[in-house]
Amino acid sequence: MGTNIFTIMSGLANEYKAINLGQGFPDYQMSEELMRKVNEVMHKGFNQYVPMQGYMPLRESIAEKVEFLYGSKVNPDTEITITPGGTYAIYTSLTAALQPGDEVIVFQPGYDSYIPNVEINGAVAVLVDLKFPEYKIDWNEVRKKISAKTRMIMLNSPHNPTGAVLNEEDMKELQSIVKDTNIFILSDEVYEHLIFDNIPHQSMLRYPDLMQRSFVCFSFGKTYNCTGWKLGYCIAPAELMKEFRKVHQFNCFSCHTPSQVALADFLKNKEAYLSLSGIMQEKRDYFIKLMKETKFDLLNSNGSYFVCAKYNRISDEGDKEFAIRITKEYSVATIPVSVFYKSGADNKVIRFCFSKKKETLDAAVERLIKIS
Ligand SMILES: Cc1ncc(COP(=O)(O)O)c(C=O)c1O
Numbered sequence: 598m599g600t601n602i603f604t605i606m607s608g609l610a611n612e613y614k615a616i617n618l619g620q621g622f623p624d625y626q627m628s629e630e631l632m633r634k635v636n637e638v639m640h641k642g643f644n645q646y647v648p649m650q651g652y653m654p655l656r657e658s659i660a661e662k663v664e665f666l667y668g669s670k671v672n673p674d675t676e677i678t679i680t681p682g683g684t685y686a687i688y689t690s691l692t693a694a695l696q697p698g699d700e701v702i703v704f705q706p707g708y709d710s711y712i713p714n715v716e717i718n719g720a721v722a723v724l725v726d727l728k729f730p731e732y733k734i735d736w737n738e739v740r741k742k743i744s745a746k747t748r749m750i751m752l753n754s755p756h757n758p759t760g761a762v763l764n765e766e767d768m769k770e771l772q773s774i775v776k777d778t779n780i781f782i783l784s785d786e787v788y789e790h791l792i793f794d795n796i797p798h799q800s801m802l803r804y805p806d807l808m809q810r811s812f813v814c815f816s817f818g819k820t821y822n823c824t825g826w827k828l829g830y831c832i833a834p835a836e837l838m839k840e841f842r843k844v845h846q847f848n849c850f851s852c853h854t855p856s857q858v859a860l861a862d863f864l865k866n867k868e869a870y871l872s873l874s875g876i877m878q879e880k881r882d883y884f885i886k887l888m889k890e891t892k893f894d895l896l897n898s899n900g901s902y903f904v905c906a907k908y909n910r911i912s913d914e915g916d917k918e919f920a921i922r923i924t925k926e927y928s929v930a931t932i933p934v935s936v937f938y939k940s941g942a943d944n945k946v947i948r949f950c951f952s953k954k955k956e957t958l959d960a961a962v963e964r965l966i967k968i969s
Contacts, residue, residue, distance in 0.1 A: 601709055602936040609921065610930035616961040619920075619930040621757065621902040623952045627822040628869065634859035643858040649846050651679025651830065652857035658864035659830060665867070666789075667802040675835040678845060679852050682827035683787040683816035688714045689848065690812035690831060691749070693840040694781050695720040699748035701783075702739060706732070706937030708757050708785065720748065722939070729944050730896050730907075732759040736770040743774065749781045750774075754799060755788040755900025758937050758948040762792060762899045763799040772806060781837070782807060787816035787829070790870050792900040793878040802832065809834050812841065817860060819902075820870055822952075828856050877902070877952060884951040887962040892969060902952040905934055909945055911968055920947050927964045 603620050610617040650656065656673035663671050671677060680686040687710060695701065697719030703711050704725050715722045723742050728735050739750070750771070754763040775782065784801040792798045801811040812833045818824040833841055863869065881898060888895055892911045898904040912919055916933035924930045935943040951958065 602932060603709075606920065606924065606930050606932060609924045613925050613928050613930075615924050615928040615930040616957060616964070617930045618949045618951070618953065618957075618961055619932045621950045621952065622824040623822045623902075624957055625822070625954050628863075631821060631823075631859060631863050631869075634863060635855045638858040639855045643854050645854065646851045647854050647857060649678075649850050650674075650842065651677065651852065652854065652861060654861035655679060655857045655864070656830075658861050659832075662864055662870075663802055663832065666798075667800050669802050669805065669808060671802070671832055672835065676838050677830055677832050678838060678842060679828070679830045679857060680814075680845070681829070681849050681852050682818060683785065683814050683829040684710050685827075685849065686812075686814035686829050686831040687711070687783060687785055689841055689844045690783050690814065690833070691715060691720075692718055692844045693837065694783075694812065695748055698746065700744060700746040701748060702742060702750040704734065704751070704753070705939060705942075706758055706934055707751075708753060709937065711751055712939055715751075721746075723747070724939055726938075726942065727756075727759070727761065730946075732756065732761040732896075734763075734767060734770075736767075736774065739770075739774060743778075743780075747778075747780055749783055751783045751785070752801075753785040755792050757788070757901050758903050758932065758934055759896070759905055760898025760901045760903050762796055764796075765799065768799050768804060768807070772804065775807070775810065780810065782811040784811050784813045786813055787819045788901045789815065790820050790873040791877050791902065792874055793881060794899055796899055798900075812837060817856075820873065821860075821863075826853075826856055828852055828860075880951045880953070880955075880958070883955060884949070884958050884962075887958060888965070891962065891965045893965065896946070902950050903948050904951060905946045905948050907944075907946055913945070916943050916945055916947055919945075923965075923968060927968055929961050929964050 606619040656677040660673040695718040699720040703722040801807045816829040893906040920933040931947040934946040
């Protein structure tokens, strides 16, 4: 396995002094109040290990939040574990659930850690392509790929890299597919608050029959504009969480204490997370408006930090070649979407991250306009 594309593109971005619309992170400051709270609790002495499951008041705040948002009760003692980020929560869930030879339905394009995380557990990723260009799930295709060995289905909404989101119809299909089976669900919901156009987030936690078979993974980094904190959590039914913790206890054991103590309190501020979709939707819309002046054709994005774009009016190069060239020649870094396919399928689409300051988006598009 080689170096991943994010490292390569960020390296190129540095080398060519490019504006980095490749990797998904905000380039603006996180909440002052949250930073102050972390500082305060450090001074108060919250600097030693918390229990392996996470700081209990934080788990209680998460349970309250889940009940408020999705109407379901989660036991903070037995069904929530704090983790060092969403990626770790996903890896730990897979390791807890999978045996060698199990099959896992994985959609592509998809977040880059999924397939390596399945394979390191000796399991097999059974790939299903999302339907281009809407990137919708073809549930009949999923039905065809289910076998006696299917142990898990991995879902991600809002979706990286495409910004596609699941709707109620998808949830009905999913429910009917897993009914009367032993199939688990891994639901990557790190972008739960980054959903636009008044679309409700379809969390597994809204559906009792899905929730009872799901590991649901979240990220504080995405919710509070602090991706570098690498703090998140997993919610799963008690018997699955018991297995999850067996892996977690000898891997990370306990996460950064001051952040957990500060978040236990900060999570009660509903406005801080509810306002995120409006703020990010404004950025998406601003970017869409600016990009109308370029020769890129943006695809639909209803969530996440990302919007994808076709560039067939500019070039017929492969997407990697194209992304590398525009980084070098026009100093704007993006991510070629083919890297999110194991097969390397190339629809000639690149991904832009719009969770940036207006000035950054302005400066980037000023350069992109020059590409003809
Ligand atoms: C779909 C998806 N899942 C998980 C993560 C990782 O979250 P964290 O930084 O909390 O590990 C990301 C980050 O880019 C992501 O895009």
